[in-house]
Amino acid sequence: MKPPVNPNAPFFSEQYGITPHDLEKYLAAALSEGGDYADLYFEHTTTSSILIDESLVKTASEGISMGCGVRVVAGEQTGYAYTDDLAPERILKAAGIAARIASGPARVSSVGLSEIEPSHNFYPVALPPTDRDLLDKLELARRADRAARAYHPGIQQVRVTYGDQIRHVQIAASDGRIVADFQPLVRLSVYAIAQRDGTRQSGSSGGGGRVGLEFFQGENSPEHHAREAARQAMVQLDAKDAPAGEMEVVLAPGWPGILLHEAIGHGLEADFNRKQISAFSGRIGQRVASEQCTVVDDGTIPSRRGSINVDDEGAPTQKTVLIENGILKGYLQDRLSSSLMKTPGTGNGRRESYEHIPMPRMTNTYMLAGQDSPEDIIRSVKHGLYAVYFGGGQVDITSGKFVFSASEAYLIEDGKITAPVKGATLIGDGPTVLTRVTAVGNDLKLDPGIGTCGKDGQSVPVGVGIPTIKISRLTVGGTAPRAATSFM
């Protein structure tokens, strides 16, 4: 068996002949008009994907994207340019363009670089999925298709998507560091449509991570996701109209942790806070959640989709406590924000690709487990909603208002889970919603590896998680008002 790829293996020097001397030359060119800091982000990403629809392998595709992004920072200003051609004259040209953000004499005549040895590898995948035979990947997708269709005769349509990628990155920075990483990523998703008496409903399930194909077994198997997607679609056929208005809401563990991502995660990104435009600005040390809530962002969890060995500025990732027993502790920092706010970095500077400027982003954001039993939490609700699965969410970090949309939910009546209800959007206020968390379960789960976060046009893979929690009051955006009031 091959040993796992060393994250620090000299990919760009071996494949493209880029030496530390070259890197020093490029950085000197970037700082030739002044500036406090410059970095080079080399990226080589190979992706492959498969689509099975109507039980046919309709699409197989793959591709390579590679290039170098050059960044120059002068005070609060950033100059950026990139090239998809790694020839020296192209990188130097990009460096010259980025350099224009500063406009003075070069302050740094040369940069001495040394490679930083990695201290850990959170995803030592022996055989990355991208290097596996296409037929092995097809087999996983076919198994999912078969299992979803076999679940029930009411399942009419099944769509399975498989995607993997390998990203080699190398970051060289004017503070003397060369940092490299090798980042595998894989994801399998199933989408099913059920039909009965002319009514159609949909369901979906998926998962993955920074893992090999051997990951897809047990509760991560293609059959598991297929049955989940099909089950959801069948359950939704019986769904009633969702209630409308404020009520108690219990969230199931795992992917419903998207609550944290939207309610507080974005609002705690340092760029918004140093600009004082977040609803959480200036609130470090204040209460933003009930005492039972401790929320962290952790990029160091092994094998997770949201984990990274180093961030996209070459800084080590870490576990950052955002909220501790309800008190706001800190923000998620990138290099620029932490230097402007004069606070230690947290390793959250991420970028979608070499074409993008890094900014503070989340990794894996979750709430620590509490003491309560999930069964007791449900039993404590007289009339409320139990939300098990979600689509996506969104937030306005200035007003603090956030939404996330339930795709599988049930009424809770007199402490018992009763009828399924149609998908509804839940809306709340970030700085206050967690103060209404009145029960935190002992069953923390992280999501199965399906999260993608969008900010300012840049997508990055992320993870979320919560235990079962109860929120005493949250607005449910259904169509069936509890007390029917209508004004004409």
Added chain:
Amino acid sequence: MSESQLQEIAQDLIGRAMKSGATAADVIAREGDEFSATVRMGQIENLKEAASKILGLRLFKGVRSANSYSSDFSPSSLARIVERTLAMAGATSDDPANGLAESEMLGQFPGDLGLYFQDVMEIPVERRIAMARQAEEAALAFDPRIRNSEGATFEASSGTQAYASSQGFAGSYRSSYCGFSVVPVALDSASGGMQRDYWYSAARQASGLETPESVGKRAAQRALRKLGGRKVPTSRVPVIFDAETARSLLGHIFEAVRGDAIYRSASFLAGKLHEGVAGENITVMDDGLRPSGFGSRPFDDEGVPPAVTAVIEKGVLRNYLLNTYTARKLNLRTTGNASRGVAGPPGVGPKNFYLQPGAHSPEEIIRSVKNGFYVTELIGFGVNIVTGDYSRGASGMWIENGELAYPVEEVTIAGNLPEMLRNVAMVGSDLEFRSPLAAPTLLVEGLTVAGV
């Protein structure tokens, strides 16, 4: 790289694919420049500039196909792409609907659609930065409660796209884009509450842009009117969608009429051709011929020339939007809506997709509502195209006796799209094309506003 050079690269790749054993192939090649400048509180924050290129190959072995993409146009890279894609195609399934567009469907718009203007990339950098700065200045100057900003951004880009296929189609075109936006932040000193909003201008040519002052002022007004927002009691009331939010409804209609969703019955409009699906006041067009339209192109991503398609005509569903594959699945003809990223086969995209305006001004529509909700912002993704179920976060203004009374936030609006289409009580006259999708102000009845 010139248009003809890009086209030659595409054609060369077709030749390689065919020589290596493909039975058919097509190639999309793109090349472009981008520039963006962000200013915040009067200072440059970011300056970004770069050029990029990419191509995507699709090749067929009979009715099997596979795709590859790369930004490396070197001969060795292209040879490797062909080899890999042929190998993948062997592993896919026979799909009888698969294949290039029929030869008789191919063609290019004969005239100039006005997609490219030299003046965009010739705007001096200082002027680009100045436009962003002036928009932000105007917003900050508008009212003492506007004292902060997320920034203002100016963007300019131009690009070339080439498409070639083994049937002999080869074509290319250039396009340009410029625009700027500003996001001011309003502060209510008494409560400490903050609100932000934005406004923007976009065009294919520099002379098509609105003035920075007018954009900054409008952005400031929009942020200010959100201050002091409150949650309202849950009720079922008439809801007015302003033109920007009404556009999102057009987006859902587009998702519901695109061929990919229709042949899979994954749309509430599947199987409803020629049926009444909306009120008589609803006519939705997809116009591929609009001069300088953001959704206009001389040929789609399969080499089919543009047309004007009536999607819904006085409430009756007349046409789905299709590409070659989805047309074959439905026994219809392509409407020239093939849209392709480089990483996969063509999907379906809109051209200039809009709701025909009515006779009522937005002010008239507001005045007609005794008690209701005027929506100016929507967030969230709670729309299920399979069922038409609709539930999104909203903010805006409450209407009392025909007047905008107070701001509202942290509420949702919910309903069902097929019902909403039948319950559009008034269609506004204020249609503007600010993106490929466009709609006027709309008054919709029967929605539930959920608050307290």
